[in-house]
Amino acid sequence: MYLTIGKDIAVRDKSIVGIFDLDNTTTSKRTREFLARAEEAGEVIPCDDLPKSFLLTWEYGFSRVRLSELSAATLEKRLK
Numbered sequence: 001m002y003l004t005i006g007k008d009i010a011v012r013d014k015s016i017v018g019i020f021d022l023d024n025t026t027t028s029k030r031t032r033e034f035l036a037r038a039e040e041a042g043e044v045i046p047c048d049d050l051p052k053s054f055l056l057t058w059e060y061g062f063s064r065v066r067l068s069e070l071s072a073a074t075l076e077k078r079l080k
Helices: 029-040 072-079
Strands: 002-006 009-012 016-021 053-059 062-068
Touching: 002 062, 002 072, 009 053, 016 072, 029 062, 053 072
Parallel strands: none
Antiparallel strands: 002 009, 016 053, 053 062
């Protein structure tokens, strides 16, 4: 099964490690450091609009951070 995360982008549900709200998680210093390291490593896949959440995915031995303009609650409801 696939999860549509916005702008015609879909992610395999089995590859999703976690769905995180940007407003709540970026208050943590460790999360900001993690996102900065992922950005430097080229692991962040941006979205066109203002991101509200991010998904951490692991597929084929590679981790990716995918930004989404949809809220974490919306993405979680779509998974069910």
